[in-house]
Amino acid sequence: MKLKLILTSVSMFLVLSLHAQETNAPKFGKGLFNLVGKDSTFSMKIGARMQFLTISQWNSNKDGLYNPEASSLVRRARLKFDGFAYTPKLKYKLELGLSNRDISGASEFTHNSPRYILDAVLKWNFHGNFVLWLGQTKLPGNRERVISSGNLQQVDRSLVNSRFNIDRDMGVQLRHHFKLSDKFIVKEMFAISQGEGRNVTTGNLGGHQYTSRIEFLPFGNFASKGDYSGSDLKFEEDAKLAIGITYDLNNNAVKNRSNQGSYMRNDVGFYETNISTWFIDAMYKHKGFSLMAEYASRDAKDPFAKNSDGSLTGDIVQVGNGLNLQTGYLVSKTVELSGRYTSIQLDENITGKGSEKQYTLGLSKYILGHKLKIQSDVSYLDVVGKANNLMVRFQVDIHF
Template identity: 60%
Template sequence: MKFKWKLLPAIWLLASTCIYAQEIVNNSFGNGLINITARDSSYSLKFAARFQSLYTSEWDFPEDYSLKNGNSNILIRRARLKFSGFAYSPKLKYKIELGLSNNDISGASEYTGNAPRYILDAVLFWNFYRNFELWVGQAKLPGNRERLISSANMQTVDRSLVNSRFNIDRETGIQLHHFFYLGENVLFKEAISVSQGEGRNVTTGNFGGYHYAARAEILPFGNFNDYSGADLHREKNPKLSVGASFSHNEDAVRTRSVAGAYILNDTGLYHTNINTWFLDLMFKYRGLNILAEAARRTADDPVAVNSDGTPTGEIVQVGDGFNVQAGYVFKNNYEVVGRYTGINLENRYFNQGIEKQYTLGLSKYIVGHKLKVQTDLSFNDFQQDAEDGLMYRLQVDIHF
């Protein structure tokens, strides 16, 4: 049979693909799928991927202790692609994080071009002088600690209700970060930011003023991994980080400052100044981890009104919240976690009043936070007309 030379390029491509598919790399699990540094050291690239598979089951739990109106759901809670490295100089770093799950990209509106919100982070970090670093682009703002902890590094299935009600999330703008030591161990960190004010991936704005945020932290016993849940390193000495943040969103147009529904009246968007405060701490010692946060939001005029003064029905979610959780990691890398969360949205604006949640969780860290199984059971205590409820969750998290 006569050989068909035209097939040679295809054979070569197939053979080379098979060869590279079998290539053994030096990377280990959890350190990224691809790690590249240019021969001339002009850039580097690290590519990683992760996802969370979540099962949730919920029931009403009235006073007679019977379970009613149960429902369940299985979904991909998060699915992310992450790119990071440096460009031109090690002092100029970058991070890109894309969200692919429905939860990651939800929230499209006319103000985001009615398009899925794929971009989570797209930011440059420039270490321009000593301990000063300038951030430019879209990233998490210097808000509450629980939000700043990556969803890949949580010691619970998900963040608390305090975070979901009060956090200031991500926005596009500029941030300035700095740190310094007082003596040998006492570490201070500071950060300030100026951003657009309407949340992430906004394509139409700025509608009001800008959003200003600031954060300060003190670590009195030295630096440690204070932005990761669970004391997987089993700190030999007590470690503590105490932080405080403040956010002022001038002429904000959404019910939760940079999140929530857009507030409309008969002339267009309703504007009001919104302030948010946070106070938090992280403590770790010999497998014990404690995280506590308090939050408060106020607004100059929380009840939206039309031009004639009549209420529109839209209200800024003002009030306060408190969350405390503690966990202990055993030597076999199982962790038991307990959490209490209390939310108090001001009764004069909201019918739901006080909401409390009690959570008991269990985690198994197979490869630290890179491969883990987490489960929890929560009791939701509503003080008004709503039925109390139970919620069970089981989640598998993998991070290459």
Template identity: 65%
Template sequence: MKIKVLLILFFSTFVFKSKAQEISVPEFGKGILNIQKKDSTFSMNFSARMQFLAISQWEDQNGDLVNSESNFLVRRARLKFKGFAFSPKLQYKIEIGLSNRDIAGGSEFTNNTPRYILDALVKWNFHENFWLWVGQTKLPGNRERVISSGDLSLVDRSLLNVNFNIDRDVGLQLRHHFKLSNSFIVREMFAFSQGEGRNVTTGNLGGYQYTGRIELLPFGTFQQNGDYSGVDFLREQNLKVAIGATYDFNNDAVKSRSNLGTYMKTDTGFHETNISTFFIDTMLKYKGFSFLGEYASRDADNPIAKNADGSLTGDVVEIGNALNLQAGYLFTSNYEVTGRYTNINFNKNITGKGLEEQFTLGVSKYIVGHKLKIQSDISYLSVNKGNDQLMCRLQFDVHF
């Protein structure tokens, strides 16, 4: 509370000094402060969010739960700034991560510094329904990844997303939408990016990454962009469906999961190979019921990294496929019950990994939508090579 008061005082001092801007405090969940110049040439919404997670895990050995582990985490702690500059057609977004999980992954490729920046993006509506995005942000990959981590029906995303998503990168994106009929909407997206993930400072080590996505909404748009939110809070009275497909090609990629994973180093530099990733997904909502389905597949021209003499480095591209199915129902009491099934099937001959299946059941209580909620879930992970696991999680979210 003290931090919020200090921030209000800081921005208020700035505003009153200039006498050319207006400041307001939005309702809970829609930001801490709104600032807009009276001549409408600039605006900013400042918000913050936190997630607190408790997690316990056990190994299942012949029906006995052993090797118990537990952890308490500040899972996410983030600040977000968004608005427009000069004109509402020129928008921006800056999102900064502060928790250890948010900034992890620093290495010589990121200047040995924490990776604070999640999004640093400018969006320009340069002609009718055409938008040009410039900067670092999420690529138009699988739907579950693009859904904000604060808008999920379960505590966190699925194993499909963990192993196959293409996350964030730096580059350009071109987006457009049009109508096939009064209700049928088509969205097209294309991205050109560096291909090595976020906050990389060493320059391009391989080739570039090209991502194309198309989305079909045959029954019109969801209320309040509900096709990118995990719960049907608005209880769509008419069936709404979104179908999306993404193809991603990373030319001469040097990381084991396209623009994610580990760098595949050799005695002469880096192993380079073309990596292709394909997604198809759907979101359905109707009267409190929601369904999310996704399929992912990754392949590579030369998935095994080798030294100059032909010896193996130990690094491989994690090729394979995955299926994720999730359904939930929101009761009028704002409790939701959600079930999820995830199937991960790596190429065992290449990766040394095999089939993994996870079953998850979750219960959530939404106090102020996704902005103030408590979520819990229990998951059982079945691994074909043994070491099955049971996991319980409890998470509290607050978004200002």
């Protein structure tokens, strides 16, 4: 019922806005339309995007492939609204997720309701190069997570991201940048958030989460913010490099993957422990070639969740590290070959889980850049102590 109400309201808004709009619609991929107030005190760009995904996979051993599975789904379906209010120095972004994968994860802390809101954030450039963010949005964590799912080089993000990312949360962020020389740019980011992920509505358990990130761009900015976009679709004439370092501390965390994963319950409520996460990443692009590298590491003050009497609950913080190396080359302006190597090393003595290694080859056809593309990839997952896995994926991505 709530979804129907949201879709009806959005549809009515779109119809009325289109009727009121006097300018022509934007080009494909630039939003459904742009609104600007007559007195220039506000603007709003409205866009939509969808991803249609098909997956086939098999377990494998020395005798061959077995246990085949196949599925098709709407991987993502989203509405996006962004612009400025009152002054161009006060920007906003609202993004709603409509697919099951977008809105899953309801709990008593989200009132057992679908989690429609992905981003709802204000960005205030209050002085010079200082920008204050307020609301729910992605934390300044690993580069691959901050890259939009619509701008990925392969069908989806790596296992390093799925195991270690710190995703979205509610809080405040302070961002700043300065130049060391004519080209050398340094960007600083700091965030304080609730520490339990997005759409929590019933208060805050445990402590808070503190995230700091610094980035170095020695050769200047990438074209079209390419340091946060997969593939070198702009064919950078001069080599561009971005290096980022993030440290995240979730004080008295109550989830087993910092602000992600499952809650660690015990006999008096919730087990709390400090969880720290490091990310080191880099993006390099030059003339159609791209290379992205990421290292992640998570540790905890005491990873074993306990009851008040010291007995173990069975919940364990997922401590360990991961490495992801990904590269691609555009053999033409619209066709790209890519490869990825991912290694996950959770602490086996703590988590009881063995190492994982995944090898991925991808092929992408960019009809209109990331706004309209067809992607496919083949992955082989080697897991210690478990059946290996072969996976083939095919995805169509469209952005209005």
